[in-house]
Every structure is written in C-alpha cells, then in structure tokens.
Amino acid sequence: MPTRSRSFIPWLLIAVIALIAYGSLYPFNLKAGALNHGALDALRELSWARAGRGDRIANVLLYLPLGFCLFLWLSSHLRRSLAVFVTVTLGSLLSFSIEVTQVYISSRVPSLTDLTLNALGTLIGATAGVGWDKMGGLMQLPRRAEKPHRDPAALLLIVSWLLWRLAPFVPHFDLGKLKAALQPLVRPQIDLSSTLIWLTYWLVISQALAALVSRAHTLEALLIMMAAVLVGRLIVANQTFVPAELVALIALVPIFVLMYRMTPGPKRLLLLAAMLAAFVFERLAPFTFAGPAQAFDFWPFLAWFATGFPAAVTSFDWIEFFGTIFVFAALLWVLRFAGVSFRLAAGIVMALACVTEVLHLWLPERVASITDPLIALAVVLAFRYTQHQQRRMFTGRPASRRERIL
Template sequence: MAPARTPRSSIPWLTAAVIALIAYGSLYPFNFKPDAQDGLLAALSQLSWARAGRGDRISNVLLYLPLGFCLYLWLNERLRRGPAVAIATVLGTLLSLAIEVAQVYVSKRVPSLTDLALNSGGTLLGAVGGMGWAALSYLMHLPARAEKQTRDPGAALLIGLWLAWRFAPFVPQFDLGKLKAALRPLFDPTFDFITVLIFLTCWLVVNQAVAALVSRPRRLETLLLLMAAVLIGRLVVASQTFVPAELLALLLLLPMVVLMHRLRPRPRRASLVLAVVSLLIIEELAPFDFSHQVAHFDFWPFLAFVENGWDLAAVDWVQLFGKFFLYGALLWVVREWGASTDFSFGVMLTVATVVEVLQIWLPAEHASITDPLLALIVGLIFRSLYRHQRPRRFAGTAGDLSLRER
C-alpha cells in the first residue's frame, strides 16, 4: 500500500510551530544563569537520571507526541513507514537532548536524562499515531463518489464561528511555561460519554464544512491544521486547559470521517442533521429534570447584559459564540441536506424557540427570548450569504461540547 501523500505546503510549517512551542515552553522565562557551565561536555555532565513525578512523566510524553506526529507526516512524503518512524524518533530525541542541555544554563530548570527518555518515547508514540493517520487517510483518497466542491460561504462562516467559540474569551496568554498546568487534566482523565459525542458531532460538522470549501486532496490537511489551531489556541488565546473529552473525540474523528466518507451524500447529511438537533436538545434541556411548575418566560432580551450596565466584560463570550455556532450548524446542515435557505432558516428558528419554551419547565434554567433572537440573527446572516445561491442537490451518483463545561 502506497503511503498517503500529505500536501507539502503546510506540514513543515506546523512542525516548525510545534518545535517553537516545545522550545518556548521548556526554556521560559529564559533567565539564563550567569555562572553556568562552560562547554558542551561540562553541560552534558550535569544531566542525571533524576526521578520525576507522575505528572512530569506524563507531560513529558504528551509534549512530544505532536512533534512525532508531524515529523512522521513530513518524512512519509519521502520515505517508507519504517525509516520515517525511526528518523522522526531520532530527530525528536536530538531536539530533546538540545533542550535538556540548554536547561543547564536556565535557572529553575532541572535537566534530566529521564526527561530525555520520556520525550523520545513521546516522539515515537506520536510517529506511530502519524502512521495510523496516514493509513486511514489513504482510504479517503480511494476512488469514490464524486462530489462537487462548492466554495460555500456559509461553510466558511461556520468554521469561523467554531474557532471563535473555541478561542473565547479571547484573552492572550503567552506564558507557555504553563503548558504542564494545561496538561494536568490529562494526568488523571475522566470522560463523559455525552461530552465526547458533543465534541465529535461538532468536529464532524466542521469536517463537512471543510469538504464544502477545499478540494478532496487537501481536506485532511485542512482538518489537521484546524485541529492544531484549536488545541494551540485553547492554550495560548483562551487561557484554558486541554479537555480530555475533546482529545478523545479527536482520536475518534478520523475513523468517523472515513466512515462518513463511505456513505452516500443524502444519508450522510441526514445523519448530521439528526446529530446537530440532538446536540441542541442535550445542550439546552439536559438533564431533562422537568417540573410541573411553570416558570417565568423573560420577553426582555439580553437582560443580564443590560443589568450590568452594557458592560462587554460581563458578556459570556464562550456561551454566546457556542450558541451562534450551534444554530448556524443546524441551519447549514439542513441546507446541505438539500433544503432551501428559507426552509433551513425556519427549521433552525423553530427548534431554537421550542427548546427555549420547554425550559419554562426546567427549574435550573432561565427561559428567555434571547436565544431565539440569537438564532434569528444567525439565520439572517446566513440568509444574506445565500441570497443568490441555491442549495446543494443530491446527485445520487456512485463512484467536527457542553457549553456549561467550556
């Protein structure tokens, strides 16, 4: 089986970004010792087999996983699997050795051969993961049903809303020395099945949006870049930790993408419609503890924002962009299914309104006109984009999160 070809334009840049992230996080805050050792041999003599804690061991492995993954994809364009894995591991080991030697000259850093071994193991595991990605992605390039790629403006908007949701509240955090703290939830991960399904559904929608924007040979590369952007953005821009449920969803994503790729267009899009409707119901109504007592429905939109004196700092940007994405996703997948823009708009607005009205019987929720109004705003934006376009038709030819937790 021939190795899957990854477009060369972006993987080297992604590899360079991972190396820069590792170097910055390992050497921050660059407070070099004035009385450091002279010469390379003297620096190497400072390395010891110092024992590391469980958290440090896990973080050292996880830190180099992306490096091994990217190096393998880069090398696999030129080499066979075995040499690509071996060379990727050697390069990761050399980078780790260089970092450990550099830490001899940095205060509050403990250079260690144990870290070197763990980093090498992480690189190897990442390279094996890259080999699995390449093997599965090969299935995406087999002859299959032809679908015309449409340069869909709604798909571009949807991806933009997804990135805005994941990067909110847009607070830059350049102290990458806190990388280990961001990895801490992965030391003892717990997975909620529903949350994993929510993340997986969102990423499948994002994948379908990518398919509407880029040509087939570049789809997986674009999806990979979006995954990297979200994970790095969560650390650098959103100032939040990694979510184990999202990482598990990303591991399940490519097999699901291959499975969806094998379906005909109509059942694939129908399954996305059903998944997004289910996601919205779960988001707004879970855990479904309805009461017989009817609560008040607030007809004044954005009441909390007004009560805080129109203070933008009081806005829950994560919640806001999450709703924008989910409503936009529902409209977009219904339109992808073959419906008109106006019909898709109506379905989305109806679902948003019905779900909000049902919250009257949920004691823990606050029913308000705000969410239907947000759905109306999203619908009007999508409608303006599609003013002169028709929905996709079915050819019939053969041939990508709980808002409360983020």
C-alpha cells in the first residue's frame, strides 16, 4: 500500500489504543489506599495468574489490531523486519504499563500471563500487517490516484451493509459487553456454508468500494470498512463477533487481490454466481420442505398495527430487516455489475424474491409473507434513481433519454 494512502492509520491506531485502555482499566475504580504504594510494590504484585480460555483469547485478539496498525504505520518509516521488532516491543511495553496500572484498579487481576498473550497478539497482528503489505504490492496500484467512478448504487449498497451490521445502533461500552462480543470465539462453531456466504458478502462490498474510490485507495477503503464493522460490533449492544465471518475475512484479502488481477468478464460472472448461490441459501436454507402449505400473510409489517407504533419500534427485529434489505440490494447491484440491464436485473430480483417467498409455504422454519417482496420492490425503486450513473459506469457512455425514463 503506498505511503500516501496510510494517512488514516495513525487515527485508527489511536482508536485501538483507546479501546485497549478502556477494556483493560474499566471500571476505573481505584483501590483504597492504592496510591500509597510505589512502583516497586506494584511490580511485586505481578504474578503468573492463569486466565480462563475466554480471557486468553480476548488478550490475544485485543492486541492483534494494535500490532497490525502499528506495523503499517512504522513500515512507512522503517524497513519491514525492524518495523516488526519495534511493533512487538511497543505493544509489549503498552501491555506492561497497563498490567502495572491494573494493580491500582479494583476488580482487575494484573498478570504476566496477560502480558505474554498481549505480546503474542501484537506479533500476530504485525505478521498480518506484513501479509497485507505484500498483498497490496501484488495489486500493482497506480502511482497516481485516478478519478473514481463514484457509483451511487454502490453507496446505497454500502449504507445498507452498515445498517445491517451495526443495528440496533445502541452503543454499550462496559466490560461485560466486550467479553460478550468475544464469547462466540471461546468455542467457535464454524461451518463451510456460513464462511462462504460471509466471504461472498465481503467480496461484494469490496467491489462496491472499488466502484466508489480510486484504485490507489481500494485497500485503504476496505481496511476502514473492516475496522468499522468489527469495532462497531464490539461496542454495539446485542452484537457479537461471528467466527465464520472472521475466517472469511482472513481469506478475503488474497481472494480480493486475485479477483483484482482477473479480467472483468470472468470476475463479474464469478461474483454473480457466488451471490446467486448465497441468495438462494439465505432464503431457503435448511431446505427442509414439507407439507401441508402454511398460510400466506398478505399484511406487511403486521406487528406495527397489532402492537402499536412505539411498542413495535422497540420489539421489531431491525437486524433481520436490514439484513433482508442488504441481500436484495447486493443481488441487484451484482447483476448490474455483471452487465445486466436494469430492467432485467430488477425483474430477476423481484422474481427470485416472490418465488422464494412462495417456497416458504413449505418450510416450517420460515414464514411466508408479502413483506419481503415489498422490501425487494423498495430496493429496486431506490436503485432506479441511480440508473443513469450506473449506465455510465458499466458501459462507459451516458444513458439515452429513453433509458433514463426506464
């Protein structure tokens, strides 16, 4: 990644350090008479106290982004091997300072075991930074940033993605929330289908970002998006890390680089095939069709009328709602990205929405309703206003007057 494209790294590094300090020193309650003890007394209280499996994983993961961001920043000024050494050293010093500070904080257990795990997390993060650096070199980014396409449909897609990933938008900053977000990683349950679906979604988002920013800033934009989603899920109430998604993120960068070097035709067809498979799986899994057919609900958003608007707002499943919007938006955008006309792409999305909804009649785990097809229609109408810009992006020429009307 070029040095000029790393201007955001110091800010991201500051945010990571602040998150580490908050998570390590919360609730900031000093022990009675703690300040009466000197630094040597604090050092004597450090021990090799063992932590649970969840705490061990948290200690490694908490310092992984520190090592990653610190290496990217230092590698702009130092040679790669020296940047790794300095990164691990500074990460260890930060961990040591926090462990000593925890001696004075009630309900915290300072431990040299935590220090070792934090140093390991910093090293893993620095190693990931080395890989990221090399992947950026393989992309052969241009020396000068060309004017980006700024596809407005891609922006709509990214907004729907962030709404889904960060719902219900209620920040929660206590230590219990941080541990709850990491809890799924203690005993991760990862299946291949979920990993492939998350990988597909992230590849779609990466291509949407590439349609908004110049090629020189594509990896930078992807890194910012990954940080926004992961940090957001760490501090938003009722949200946790998804192990399958983290595995998908590990595979994302090399696959993204490979697709970046592919010719447009095969790349777009590959992304379209993956998105169609993910759409069908999301809509029909676990494919346990059984009779007799259920009743079809022709009243969209019935909960809004049954319980009243205020109660419905608090009880409504916003995560599922925004997730449905994103899936329809992603399919529509990928169809357009593959070169399908807007009319045909909209027809395919509406047809698949209706067909899969009818099939829900024979899926006991699903509810057949008019709601999802109406959501798909709303997505199509929203994307319709961006057709002129999309036409310019995908064909390189402005839309005709007739095409603007359509």
